[in-house]
Amino acid sequence: xxxxxxxxxxxxxxxxxxxxxxxxxxPSSRGTGAASREPRAAGDREAPxxxxxxxEPGEPAAPFQLTDSQGAPFDSASLRGKVWxxxxxxANCPGPCFRExxxxxxxxxxxxxxxxxxxxxxxxPDNDTPxxxxxxxxxxxxxxxxxxxxxxxxxxxxxxxxxxxxxxxxVGVHSERGVVFDRQGxxxxxxxxxxxxxxxxxxxxxLEVLAESSPDAPAGETP
Numbered sequence: 001x002x003x004x005x006x007x008x009x010x011x012x013x014x015x016x017x018x019x020x021x022x023x024x025x026x027p028s029s030r031g032t033g034a035a036s037r038e039p040r041a042a043g044d045r046e047a048p049x050x051x052x053x054x055x056e057p058g059e060p061a062a063p064f065q066l067t068d069s070q071g072a073p074f075d076s077a078s079l080r081g082k083v084w085x086x087x088x089x090x091a092n093c094p095g096p097c098f099r100e101x102x103x104x105x106x107x108x109x110x111x112x113x114x115x116x117x118x119x120x121x122x123x124x125p126d127n128d129t130p131x132x133x134x135x136x137x138x139x140x141x142x143x144x145x146x147x148x149x150x151x152x153x154x155x156x157x158x159x160x161x162x163x164x165x166x167x168x169x170x171v172g173v174h175s176e177r178g179v180v181f182d183r184q185g186x187x188x189x190x191x192x193x194x195x196x197x198x199x200x201x202x203x204x205x206x207l208e209v210l211a212e213s214s215p216d217a218p219a220g221e222t223p
Contacts, residue, residue, distance in 0.1 A: 047162075047168035048162050048163070048166045048167065048168060049166065050166055050167065050175065050177055050190055051166045051179060051187055051189055051190040052189060052190070053189050053190065053191055053201060053205075054188065054189040054205060055187065055188060055189050057182060057184070057186035057187070057188060058186055058187065059186065060184050060185035060186055061076065061164045061181060061185040061186070061187065062163070062164060063075070063076050063077055064076045064156060064159075064160045064164070065152075065156075066121070066150040066151065066152035066156060066157070066160075067130055067150065067151050067152050068130065068133075068144070068148050068149065068150055069130050069133035069134040069136075069137050069144060069148075069149040069150075069151075070130065070134065070144055071130040071131075074148060074150055076185070079117060079119070079181070079185060080183070080184075080185065081115070081183050081214050082115050082116070082117045082183060083115055083116050083117070083180070083181065083182060083183060083206060083209050083210050084116075084117045084118070084119050084180075084181045085104065085107065085116070085117070085118045085119070085178050085179070085180055085181075085202075085206065086118075086119045086120075086121075086164075086165045086167075086178070086179040086180075086181060087100065087101075087104060087118070087119075087120045087121070087165075087167075087176075087177070087178050087179065087193065088120070088121050088122075088123050088161050088165065088167050088169045088174035088175060089101060089120055089121075089122065089123070089174060090122050090123050090124035090127070090128055090172055090174070091122065091124070091127070091128050091132050091133065091136040092124065092127060093172070093174075096176055096194065097174075097176075099176075099193070099194055100176045100178075100193045100194060101120070101140055102140065103178070103193040103194070103199050104118050104120070104140075104147070104178065104193065105140040105141070105142065105147075106199075107178075107199070107202070107203055107206070108142075108143075108146055108147060110203065111203065111206060111207065111210070113210055114145075114146065115183075115210060116146065116206060116210060117146055117147070117148065118146065118147040118148065119148045119150065120147070120148070120149050120150065121150050121151075121157050121160060121161055121165075121169070122149070122150065122151050122157070123154075123157060123158075123161070123169045123170065123171060123172060123173060123174045124171060124172050125151045125152060125153070125154050125157060126154075126171075128151050129151065130151060133149040133150075133151060134149075136149065137149050154171060157169060158170065161174075164187075165179045166179065166187070166190070167179065167190075176192060176193050176194050177190045177191065177192050177193060178190060178191060178192075178193045178199075178202050180202070180205050180206055180209060182209045182212060183209075183212065183213075183214050188205065188209055189205050190202075191205070
């Protein structure tokens with residue numbers, strides 16, 4: 001068990017399990033038995049099953065509104081026509097969250113297409129104010145136009161994470177997976193962000209989805 005500034009990281013048995021399934025928890029979630037292992041109960045709720053690595057597109061994601069790191073309202077409708085990479089984290093999380101977000105920063109650098117946007121929800125909104133998220137984003141030299149770090153009401157965050165991203169989220173409890181949505185807002189797959197080989201597969205999926213037609217483009221036309 002690791003401690004950093006009052007936070008703890010829940011380890012699993014064995015080094016391999018730790019690398020594959022380590023999750024973080026905040027002081028307010030200790031003693032619940034909650035962790036980011038998948039699938040597990042998050043608090044007293046059953047965590048959702050994660051999306052597979054690849055999946056056929058279904059219905060577009062339900063709209064949601066939160067607040068970004070600039071303190072501005074964020075509406076998911078602004079993502080129409082974009083490919084977006086969704087995740088959950090919190091700023092005071094120790095190593096796993098930093099590694100997760102470093103992987104996202106590297107993906108955004110490796111794929112400079114402005115049509116790729118990262119959407120990261122904090123699962124500790126009481127502490128992760130817009131100002132905290134802005135300073136956290138600065139650690140990764142994040143472009144606010146391409147990386148939306150979002151905060152807001154925990155009930156909304158939980159709903160979006162569990163039902164739209166298919167990622168468990170309670171206060172300080174989250175999965176380290178990255179979830180890909182296409183230009184129509186349809187879930188297309190997810191991979192773990194702490195495993196280099198999974199990140200490469202995630203990158204391949206993102207590039208393939210970026211190459212697909214825009215929802216507003218004429219038939220046969222690619223962006």
